[in-house]
Amino acid sequence: RKEVEQDPGPFNVPEGATVAFNCTYSNSASQSFFWYRQDCRKEPKLLMSVYSSGNEDGRFTAQLNRASQYISLLIRDSKLSDSATYLCVVNLKKGSSSGGYQKVTFGTGTKLQVIP
Amino acid sequence: NAGVTQTPKFQVLKTGQSMTLQCAQDMNHNSMYWYRQDPGMGLRLIYYSASEGTTDKGEVPNGYNVSRLNKREFSLRLESAAPSQTSVYFCASSKKTGGDNTEAFFGQGTRLTVV
Numbered sequence: 001r002k003e004v005e006q007d008p009g010p011f012n013v014p015e016g017a018t019v020a021f022n023c024t025y026s027n028s029a030s031q032s033f034f035w036y037r038q039d040c041r042k043e044p045k046l047l048m049s050v051y052s053s054g055n056e057d058g059r060f061t062a063q064l065n066r067a068s069q070y071i072s073l074l075i076r077d078s079k080l081s082d083s084a085t086y087l088c089v090v091n092l093k094k095g096s097s098s099g100g101y102q103k104v105t106f107g108t109g110t111k112l113q114v115i116p
Numbered sequence: 117n118a119g120v121t122q123t124p125k126f127q128v129l130k131t132g133q134s135m136t137l138q139c140a141q142d143m144n145h146n147s148m149y150w151y152r153q154d155p156g157m158g159l160r161l162i163y164y165s166a167s168e169g170t171t172d173k174g175e176v177p178n179g180y181n182v183s184r185l186n187k188r189e190f191s192l193r194l195e196s197a198a199p200s201q202t203s204v205y206f207c208a209s210s211k212k213t214g215g216d217n218t219e220a221f222f223g224q225g226t227r228l229t230v231v
Contacts, residue, residue: 032218041225042225043225044206044220045222046220089220091218104164104208104218105161106158107158108156109158109159
């Protein structure tokens with residue numbers, strides 16, 4: 001089983017629509033979670049962190065369900081400029097409690113195409 | 117602030133040739149990573165370095181070697197390139213943003229073709 005799994009899509013949605021992506025992770029000890037955005041032929045960039053209580057940033061809402069080990073991203077009022085691939089990222093702290101390092105694992109990404 | 121800088125941006129190699137991809141970050145991050153990205157496979161971790169002087173294998177290390185030269189630089193070497201190593205390579209570094217949260221910053225990528 002992959003450590004982080006996402007539906008690759010593509011999700012083709014009209015402008016103004018609401019779209020949601022889910023991502024599941026296999027390691028219950030995972031500690032922090034993020035959504036990254038990657039435009040075509042560009043590097044991934046941080047979109048938002050995902051907090052246990054859920055969090056919102058403008059039209060974007062991220063949620064975490066630790067019991068079921070999934071995170072979600074909701075995009076409201078989709079814009080053409082939202083067209084991109086959205087990567088789910090899971091961090092796991094490895095090593096000793098006094099030090100250690102973060103193992104960063106990416107999902108394969110979900111492609112979103114917003115249509116005029 | 118340059119962030120993460122990768123060179124070269126594009127490279128074509130013949131099978132069997134060797135090359136080194138360079139990566140440097142100016143953000144004083146401890147952790148650095150090399151990923152490859154292939155269609156339908158997403159980003160796969162090749163090697164990572166939790167701190168200067170340490171390196172560890174990731175998901176797909178075969179055919180690669182790395183060197184953490186100092187805190188700033190983390191290079192990836194292909195000793196004998198194979199067509200299966202045709203990919204887009206990303207270097208990244210990460211910092212803690214509070215608690216256990218970590219944000220990763222990426223270089224612009226190297227598009228490598230092995231013919």
